[in-house]
Amino acid sequence: MSRCCLEVDDLTPHDVGTVLDHALEWKREPASVPSLLEGSGAVGLFEKPSARTRIAFELAVVGLGGHPMYVRGDEVGLGVRESPADVARTFASYCSVLAARVFDHDVLQVMADAVDRPVVNLLSDRAHPTQALADMLTLREHFGVLEGRHLTFVGDGNNVAASLAFAAALCGLEFTVASPPGYELDEDVAERARNLGGAIEVTTDLHEAVRGTDALYTDVWTSMGQEDESAQRRQAFEGFTVDDALLALASDDAVFLHCLPAHRGEEVSASVIDGERSLVWKQAANRMHSLRALLALLLESTVTSNVPTTGEVP
Ligand code: CP
Ligand code: NVA
Numbered sequence: 001m002s003r004c005c006l007e008v009d010d011l012t013p014h015d016v017g018t019v020l021d022h023a024l025e026w027k028r029e030p031a032s033v034p035s036l037l038e039g040s041g042a043v044g045l046f047e048k049p050s051a052r053t054r055i056a057f058e059l060a061v062v063g064l065g066g067h068p069m070y071v072r073g074d075e076v077g078l079g080v081r082e083s084p085a086d087v088a089r090t091f092a093s094y095c096s097v098l099a100a101r102v103f104d105h106d107v108l109q110v111m112a113d114a115v116d117r118p119v120v121n122l123l124s125d126r127a128h129p130t131q132a133l134a135d136m137l138t139l140r141e142h143f144g145v146l147e148g149r150h151l152t153f154v155g156d157g158n159n160v161a162a163s164l165a166f167a168a169a170l171c172g173l174e175f176t177v178a179s180p181p182g183y184e185l186d187e188d189v190a191e192r193a194r195n196l197g198g199a200i201e202v203t204t205d206l207h208e209a210v211r212g213t214d215a216l217y218t219d220v221w222t223s224m225g226q227e228d229e230s231a232q233r234r235q236a237f238e239g240f241t242v243d244d245a246l247l248a249l250a251s252d253d254a255v256f257l258h259c260l261p262a263h264r265g266e267e268v269s270a271s272v273i274d275g276e277r278s279l280v281w282k283q284a285a286n287r288m289h290s291l292r293a294l295l296a297l298l299l300e301s302t303v304t305s306n307v308p309t310t311g312e313v314p
Contacts, residue, residue, distance in 0.1 A: 002302045004112045004119040005294060006105070007127040008166035009196060015297055016136065016170045022293035023137050023286070030063070033292065036299045037066025040096035044122065045087070047073030047102050048224045052260060053122045053130065056287035057099055063292045064299070066096065079107065085114035092117045097295060103225050118298035120291075125159060125225065131259050132163035133290040136171050138283045139215055142255055147172035152213040152250070154178050154206065154242055155267055156233075157185030160219045160259050165189055169198025176201040178209035180236045206240060210249045217257040218242045218267045234266065243269040247277065255279050 004010060011019070026033045042061040044054060054070060061068035076087050088111035091098050098119045102108055105124035112119040121129055140146050151168055153161045157179045165185060168175035175193070177185040181204050190200045203209050210216060221237040222230040247256065256268075256278045264270040273280060 002112075002116050002118050003298045005129050005298060006108050006112060006119065006121045006124075008129045008132050008163050008170065009192060010129075011170065011297075013170045016133070016167065019133055019290060019293040019297055020137050020140055022296060023133075023289040024141070026063075026292060027289045033063050034296060035065030036296055037061060037064040037096060040066045041069060041094050042066045042097035042295075043069045043071055043091045043095045043099070045071045045073060045076070045078070045091075045098070045100040045102075046122070047078060047100075048123065050101060050122070052284050052287050053101060056130070056134075056291050057120075057122060059288050060292035060295055061097070063288075064295060069095070073102070078102075084110045087111070088114045088119070091115075097299070118295070118302050120294065120298070123159060125223075126162060128159045128163045128259065129166075130287065130291050130294060131160055132167035133294060134283055134286040135164065135217070135257055135259075136167050137286045137290045138257065138279050139173075139255075140171075141282070141286075142279060143214065148174075149214040150174040150176070150212070151215045151217060152176045152178065152209050153217045153219075154210065154240055154246070155218045155237065156183050156221060156223065157202070158183075158219075158223060160217075161185050162189045164217065165193040165198065165200055166196065169193040169196040169200065174199040174201075176203065176209045176213070178203050178206045178240075180204060180240060183233075183236060206246070207249060210246055213250045213254060215255050215257055216242055216247060216250050219259055220261065220263060221267050237267070241265075241267060241269060242272050244271050244275075247272055257283055260284055 044057045058068040084107045092115035101122040105126040151173050185202045193200045221233045258280045
């Protein structure tokens with residue numbers, strides 16, 4: 001039975017702790033990374049662009065002794081030339097791990113259901129779990145202990161915010177999402193995260209959300225695939241820029257996080273993202289360390305057959 005990570009809540013608090021522990025340990029001692037993918041392939045399918053995630057995934061696979069392969073969505077014709085389930089079955093007949101960045105989260109679920117291999121979400125419209133794990137790693141490195149800290153996300157309550165809600169819940173962080181009306185974190189996501197024990201607040205009150213927080217996080221106002229809405233979004237998010245005045249409301253030792261890519265002058269000022277409280281380049285580097293530890297966790301707790309699951313093609 002394969003273990004997948006399509007959203008952070010596919011993991012237990014213990015799993016997340018193991019991922020963070022191994023990420024830190026192997027970052028210090030790369031020679032101790034286990035060769036869990038020795039002689040195996042791992043495929044990363046991308047329907048959208050990537051600078052960090054692709055490289056983090058490929059190097060994570062190399063670190064585990066495997067051979068990474070990058071495939072573009074339009075190259076395989078995902079859902080056009082071939083169904084996602086058949087693409088997944090094909091990949092699974094060569095590869096020990098499948099990972100994908102997709103427009104539609106349901107496509108990932110179809111792929112995961114079709115194969116007996118770990119499937120990892122490298123970003124979908126709903127979730128970005130490998131980013132949230134890197135963010136937890138970055139905060140743990142910085143603060144030492146995550147429990148009891150307060151993380152505030154400012155901006156669009158979509159994929160990155162959703163995964164942070166689950167990660168925060170599993171790591172014992174208080175989590176607040178402040179968004180303009182109409183762009184709030186989905187209430188179902190907030191409720192699911194609360195059911196995991198998370199202290200999750202969803203608000204449109206930006207200043208209250210930021211007051212005294214330990215970490216301030218933002219993401220682009222227009223995500224990949226939403227480019228047609230960018231003018232409307234720029235208007236809707238006006239006033240939600242993380243700038244020095246907003247950061248001044250946070251705690252004295254507050255840090256700034258951003259998943260990147262960033263748009264200086266929109267969701268964040270140059271003075272904040274390039275300032276001394278910014279951890280964004282540590283976050284970017286930690287994508288590889290956390291992904292490597294996540295892949296190891298999924299591989300270690302997966303018993304795979306060499307034959308992909310067969311069944312009806314949807
Ligand atoms: N943060 C992140 O996922 O970056 P890329 O889109 O460049 O992979
Ligand atoms: N919310 C952004 C995250 C990019 C890493 C997007 O989906 O484009």
